[in-house]
Amino acid sequence: MIVVATADFELYHGVVTELRERGVEFTTVEPGDELPERTHVLIVGDGDDVPDRNDTSDEEIEIVRADPAEPRRAVESALSSLRDGGRTIVGVDPGDRPGIAVLSGDVVVAAFHVPLADAGGVITDEIADTADPIVRVGDGARLTGASLIDELDVPVELVDETGTTPSLGTGARGMGDVLAAVNIARRSGEQVRERTVEPTVGELDVIKARSREQSDTNREIDETLARRVAAGELSIQEALAEHREQ
Numbered sequence: 393m394i395v396v397a398t399a400d401f402e403l404y405h406g407v408v409t410e411l412r413e414r415g416v417e418f419t420t421v422e423p424g425d426e427l428p429e430r431t432h433v434l435i436v437g438d439g440d441d442v443p444d445r446n447d448t449s450d451e452e453i454e455i456v457r458a459d460p461a462e463p464r465r466a467v468e469s470a471l472s473s474l475r476d477g478g479r480t481i482v483g484v485d486p487g488d489r490p491g492i493a494v495l496s497g498d499v500v501v502a503a504f505h506v507p508l509a510d511a512g513g514v515i516t517d518e519i520a521d522t523a524d525p526i527v528r529v530g531d532g533a534r535l536t537g538a539s540l541i542d543e544l545d546v547p548v549e550l551v552d553e554t555g556t557t558p559s560l561g562t563g564a565r566g567m568g569d570v571l572a573a574v575n576i577a578r579r580s581g582e583q584v585r586e587r588t589v590e591p592t593v594g595e596l597d598v599i600k601a602r603s604r605e606q607s608d609t610n611r612e613i614d615e616t617l618a619r620r621v622a623a624g625e626l627s628i629q630e631a632l633a634e635h636r637e638q
Contacts, residue, residue: 479524493574
């Protein structure tokens with residue numbers, strides 16, 4: 393069981409809220425009080441003393457020192473300990489708004505659906521301070537997947553994403569990318585350092601069309617700039633800026 397023992401009200405409120413939202417069994421005690429016999433993980437603040445345990449068991453209690461600004465990270469650390477420290481695996485369903493799923497062992501602990509420009513930062517934050525993390529990226533959406541792989545400085549596996557997107561029922565619209573990311577995280581793949589992709593004519597046409605949509609003057613970038621966008625060297629806005637200077 394998880395026990396929360398802190399005099400920091402902000403930390404207490406944040407951690408308890410996170411635990412309740414996840415449906416996790418926990419209890420709270422006052423700092424300095426004796427701990428329940430079933431205590432496995434203790435969440436405290438940096439300035440809190442660790443309470444005494446009221447039994448003769450030799451079982452070690454995991455201590456999680458929590459930051460009031462990051463209660464979710466403390467809860468995830470506590471849950472990971474309860475699951476015997478499962479490996480952190482991040483699954484990514486690539487696209488303009490990648491689905492991202494963070495697993496500890498086989499349990500999903502966080503999920504995101506963010507713009508591609510934010511995906512690398514989200515993944516980096518989620519695997520910070522974790523032991524032996526791995527990122528598994530689906531092999532679809534080749535250009536966005538390649539740019540994300542190039543951005544990451546951690547072990548990456550390229551995964552066959554065939555059949556990873558589930559059928560969605562009523563009210564589940566928008567969840568497909570995240571659920572696909574969960575399935576991708578649970579598949580092993582081929583470890584890669586980078587992914588070199590030669591864009592197709594159709595992919596270049598899509599980039600050109602997007603440049604026209606984003607241009608205030610209906611301007612379309614040329615093929616050379618489109619290839620640089622495809623390679624991740626430029627954003628569409630940067631390509632438009634270079635096009636205007638030509």
